[in-house]
Amino acid sequence: MKKRISESTIHRLSLYYRALSLLEKENVVTVSSKELAKREKLTPAQVRKDLSFFGSFGTRGLGYQVAELRSRMSHILGINRDWRVALIGIGNIGSALVSYKEFARQGFHIVKLFDNDQRKIGSNHKGIVVSDIKDLEKELKEDNIEIVIVAVPATVAQYIVDDVVAAGVKAILNFAPINLRVPPEVCLRNENMSMELEYLSFAVVNNHTPKKVI
Amino acid sequence: MKKRISESTIHRLSLYYRALSLLEKENVVTVSSKELAKREKLTPAQVRKDLSFFGSFGTRGLGYQVAELRSRMSHILGINRDWRVALIGIGNIGSALVSYKEFARQGFHIVKLFDNDQRKIGSNHKGIVVSDIKDLEKELKEDNIEIVIVAVPATVAQYIVDDVVAAGVKAILNFAPINLRVPPEVCLRNENMSMELEYLSFAVVNNHTPKKVI
Numbered sequence A, B: 001m002k003k004r005i006s007e008s009t010i011h012r013l014s015l016y017y018r019a020l021s022l023l024e025k026e027n028v029v030t031v032s033s034k035e036l037a038k039r040e041k042l043t044p045a046q047v048r049k050d051l052s053f054f055g056s057f058g059t060r061g062l063g064y065q066v067a068e069l070r071s072r073m074s075h076i077l078g079i080n081r082d083w084r085v086a087l088i089g090i091g092n093i094g095s096a097l098v099s100y101k102e103f104a105r106q107g108f109h110i111v112k113l114f115d116n117d118q119r120k121i122g123s124n125h126k127g128i129v130v131s132d133i134k135d136l137e138k139e140l141k142e143d144n145i146e147i148v149i150v151a152v153p154a155t156v157a158q159y160i161v162d163d164v165v166a167a168g169v170k171a172i173l174n175f176a177p178i179n180l181r182v183p184p185e186v187c188l189r190n191e192n193m194s195m196e197l198e199y200l201s202f203a204v205v206n207n208h209t210p211k212k213v214i
Helices: A007-025 A033-040 A044-052 A066-077 A092-099 A133-142 A154-166 A193-206 B007-025 B033-039 B044-052 B066-077 B092-099 B133-142 B154-166 B193-206
Strands: A083-088 A108-115 A128-132 A147-150 A171-174 A187-190 B083-088 B108-115 B128-132 B147-150 B171-174 B187-190
Touching: A007 A033, A007 A044, A007 A066, A007 B154, A007 B193, A033 A044, A066 B193, A083 A092, A083 A133, A083 B193, A092 A108, A092 B092, A108 A133, A108 B193, A128 A133, A133 A154, A147 A154, A147 B193, A154 A171, A154 B007, A171 B193, A187 B193, A193 B007, A193 B066, A193 B083, A193 B108, A193 B147, A193 B171, A193 B187, B007 B033, B007 B044, B007 B066, B033 B044, B083 B092, B083 B133, B092 B108, B108 B133, B128 B133, B133 B154, B147 B154, B154 B171
Parallel strands: A083 A108, A083 A147, A108 A128, A147 A171, A171 A187, B083 B108, B083 B147, B108 B128, B147 B171, B171 B187
Antiparallel strands: none
């Protein structure tokens, strides 16, 4: 795919996928762009435009086949398969993420854990033995890890990410509150819950309410 | 403040605040826009532009006073004070958030918990007794809650958020994977870790690597 798909479009595909999964559970066979739009509070034109990026799906007047569209969405999003994920940093947020069952339900399996704390290395978290961070590059390669979650302090995050990149990993989800540098071929996403709360406190204090667009 | 500050600017203010906090710990007294930019991998012009939104801070040739700038950033972000936060939904992600110490460290204190599960209502999580969701609007008002974290299933999120809005809360952090509707005076932020992972799998499958801009 050479077209540049926007961040917002990709997030909307995730929303469509979830809406279609719910519809399938409710045994709904077809859905119109209007109905799909209503569920996600978007316009039908937006839905049709988003889906048209990825080929022609619906039939005029009949709408989309729910099961078929859901299956094609899962292929497009790459969640029709399982992913091997490593988590680096078994601190407060890292521990919570290991316990978060939603990831595995969607095919994202945390299969490796790393930390630099001697008291944590070798210990067992949810069936996974924590590896030493000094073996990071070697073990990421050996275990064919494709996605890495970084949950280390901001002060060391760049060094860790450099090693992750050196191991050939192309996809990183970063929880450290710092801007990280990665080469253009690596996809880096940032998650920062504290910064989201600061956004809210800023909004309340300054009476400023821009909405985050999905 | 009537100027429209962009989402990216607000996130960068959070990054500056963190960088300044680290500098203060390192007993650094002054910092140049160049040094601050280098730490966050931005340009000095960007740093000066961002800070100029909020008044004149630095002295030409001398840079910024670290302690003063940090203090003013904390006022701008509204984190020079404590916030009373309620968390709705004590499931997988909700439980993890109650245990996440970072929030309280930054002044965001989770002081109320709500759930609709009879087995959870009345139980104690980290010293907070879980309230019945049916008392949501009343208790949010009585307890002067200013920020609400929503960690309920997507299917019920809109109903919950409607009640939160009815209680007069102006700031919501939503973890449910659904587009929610709120009135213009309410600031809604969305956090979806599974959707971020889907963004990464999409990027790997489609060899597509747009970076999320902070």
